[in-house]
Amino acid sequence: MLRRAVVVVMVAVATVLGLLVVPAGATPPDRPTGPVDLVGELGGVPYEIRVPANWNRTLVMYAHGYEDAADHPGEPGRRPPNSHISEAHEQAMLNAGYAIAGSAYASAGWAVRDGIRDTRALAKHFGKVVGKPRVTLLGGYSMGSIITFESIERYAETYDGAMPSCPVGAGSTRTWDGVAAVASAYAAVYGWPAAWGRPGDVRDDLDFESEVAPILQAQLAAPDGRGKFEFMRLAAGVPTGPEWPLGIWSFATEGRAELERRAGGPITQNLDHTYRLSTSDRQYLAGLGVGGDQVDGYLSTMDKKRLGAHPKARHYLERYADYSGRIRNPVLTLHTTVDALVPQAHISAYNQTVADAGRERNAANAWTSGVGHCRFTPTQVVTATKALESWVRTGQRPGRLPAEQGFVAYDPPPWPQP
Template sequence: MTPRTTPRTHPHSRTARRTACAAALLLAVTTLPTSAAAATATATTGHIEGQLPSGATYMMDMPAAWNGTVLLFSHGYNQAGSPNPAQDAPDDATKALLLEKGYALIGSSYATTGWAVTDAVPDQLATLDVFTDRFGTARRTIAWGRSYGGLVTTAIAERHPERIDGSLSTCGLVHGGIANWNNTLDPVFALKTLLAPDSGIPLTGLPDQAAATSAANALTAEVDSAQSSAAGRARIALAAALHNIPVWNQPTQTRPAADDWDAQQANQYDAVKGLLKIAAFNRRQEAEVRAGGNMAWNTGVDYAALLGQSSVRKEVTELYKKAGLSLRADLATLNRAPRIGADPDAVDWMSRTSSFTGKLTKPQLSVHTIGDALVPVQTESALRRAVTAAGSTPLLRQAYVDNAGHCTFSPAEQLAALHTLEDRLTTGRWHGTDPESLNSRAAAADSSTPARYVTYRPTPYLRPYDLAHPADGQ
């Protein structure tokens, strides 16, 4: 196995930071806009790009009239080997609105791609140092991020709260790394055990990306074949339920009726294939390399109990009935199947770098769409579990958007969340976190895009793990 990655030490002295910043600013350039929205932004702002000593690039956009707030944006996961540009906003339209309202925007690329938390956190803080040395100390600093960037943002909030005033996670992996990889293991374990028990498809310990791709393709072929039979469709739905994959998970899908089990399963089938292609093998392999081994396990897991807590258990029950298949027998098969154990050193690395205590000292607002298949909305239940155990509940608020897909927020919805967090920072108390108030803020921020906040309570996250509950380990 590849040795674990050792986190870089962030320079703490002011002299060290200034030296690094001086070197970084040698690469400041102005870039051309990439869209109409970006053209509007660059017309009214100063745009700066540069490179940090780590090799990461950074990006900054200053409005013509700065309101004193800097937004430190952490971008999502970039596949190993893919382009890795710096980003300081989630999308061009939101960026244009933020600059129009006077926010300074900053963000880095992170020095590496993949599960790069040990690069991302210091690179983001170093970018903030560059900004401070160039423009002065901000009146207010807010860390925010989307998807994997929500994990980076939460890591900054927990481990470096003195650097920020508050944090905003959108569609974030706020459940942490161990929980993520455990819950990603369960659906593929079910698919292999029930659809291809003699296939020899490896689920962990993948030596390289080629092996990961081969395993993903092999299991995808089994899923495609199973989709042609009622029994196969029921088993795919069971696997989906173990990841809490919602029955409406892409904006392009028709939202199925509450009792249209076939349409619900068809939508999940697409999401299951996406999970196999995106996270279950290739991203897992890259994360295993960083961790120095397999950081996930299903030893001791009762799959009947997991299904009993799943948000879509009723659909699974009905599809098994329709197929004339015994759900009890399949759950027993899963519970008898040989289990996968984790490498303790890899668990330790992932726990130390990518799991959370739940201890907040600054306000955090976490926002999620309810139809997210890649990072299910139940991650918010895992976050609340940790925060509650740590006694930090007064500092956390969560809000939910009625839309399908991963990170499919409108610019209006994102600005509403930001303004709600700012209000908390200004007044010292939360108010206006209810859907009606959030939608009103969204309409005021940008009436041209949707405002879809709703009252919602996610079901439990099926494989929670956090540092507030150390007994949940192996």
């Protein structure tokens, strides 16, 4: 473990590899020679900074996504900090001239509060140990997009622009209420196992891998399993995608348990939701063996058994984070057209939030033809980053991004619930 705010300096290795490692207390040069590879701890939180030799004076901060709290036997421990999504993405960003930096956050799980604080602290630290950027951008992925959306509202003086990717644009409360819809649909179809807690308040130490996944897998393998799980998906407004159902169920159970512990109680509600299926949905389900009477019975059960949140826990979820939409600097969202974990309707929800605040001129959307959650190529990430940087520098909104790189025009559906 590295000591607090200390960077391990290996002069001989740095000389061989051509790396410049700057001690945390050193005065940064006006224009660093490099490359610079920096690892250390800031306030006890590990971080990574990488700067290319041809630094273009733009810093791209990276807010990583959800990391399992590793609070059950057999679960891997905390990952080391990354300065971007993967080594391939890091190298592509460095090759394009960008400095990149990322924090591990002080905690794992729904660490939105820690991510906001620790990422901003690292952005300030960068200026002290490397040099002051001309432009600072914030890119966040999945849960990291929540950190990004909220940070660009709170700290416009720190971040000149933001790129929330695979973005949770509806905010935390509506997102987790969608999880409640999945739980409600499951309870209507199969009944909620008492060992899991309750549909609206899961057991605090519930483990997905050992307690939930085996039951779901057995139910899916049954002759009527596909039709029943498709009812749940449609009733909850979840699109198709590789994350359904097990990826979503990990959050609906173990992930929700961690957040409820953090927030101090149940965080989801569906008191103002209405569950209905279209005629085409009903016809589709009938073809899978789930008839109209069965569908009506499930929907009736969902409407009768409502879930309510604890006010204090709900307030925590709202704070970390629902958005005001009052953005002063450019925000370019980046999303794939197929993602069951973070549905495309999140973009419609965010665009409406920004429009309600009268700031739609500061928001734009980029779509790729990728299939799955956060499935962006390194080239796509660099291209979108360049588009955002140009917007910040020139004030000109980005136009259509290159189709040959997999960018597409797309009109997302509306958010399915209030």
